[in-house]
């Protein structure tokens with residue numbers, strides 16, 4: 001006979017053998033609950049009473065049982081919380097390492113480029129014959145550009161219209177830019193998306209409002 005069975009037998013006999021309908025010598029409910037919960041230290045006499053009074057012993061066992069169940073519930077909740085944290089961690093780990101990163105928004109990325117028009121003599125007008133005047137062509141990559149323009153010496157600050165023309169002088173792009181003096185150079189910045197244009201010789205036309213067009217040969221690569 002193992003110790004648990006002995007204890008169970010004793011418990012059952014205590015519950016059965018000591019009926020105390022008059023509740024003679026019973027502690028009040030609060031004291032009994034406190035002793036059952038081990039909040040109140042049980043004296044030797046109280047221990048003797050509880051183990052020799054079936055109603056008190058029943059209450060004692062019921063409170064102990066309830067505490068055990070609460071403890072089990074707390075452990076289960078804690079275990080579930082741990083499991084949830086582990087699952088969450090696994091999800092974060094998995095999504096962070098296996099899931100591909102979102103593609104880079106290429107359209108919003110601009111490539112910086114500079115056109116220095118200062119050493120160039122521009123063509124006056126956009127007549128076809130005159131755009132082919134010999135001068136080193138400017139080269140621009142066919143990308144979405146953030147283009148910084150250095151205007152020729154003597155150019156004024158202010159609003160400029162900017163156009164990119166193809167070999168047949170058809171307008172491909174139009175832009176309005178504001179030129180301001182920066183470090184003694186009249187400078188403007190234009191955002192030009194050249195990514196969908198054909199490679200080859202083009203013409204960049206720039207005109208201050210109310211003035212005539214100045215054109216520059218530009219090779220798109």
Ligand SMILES: [Zn+2]
Nearest residue numbers: 025026053056
């Ligand atoms: Zn009692």
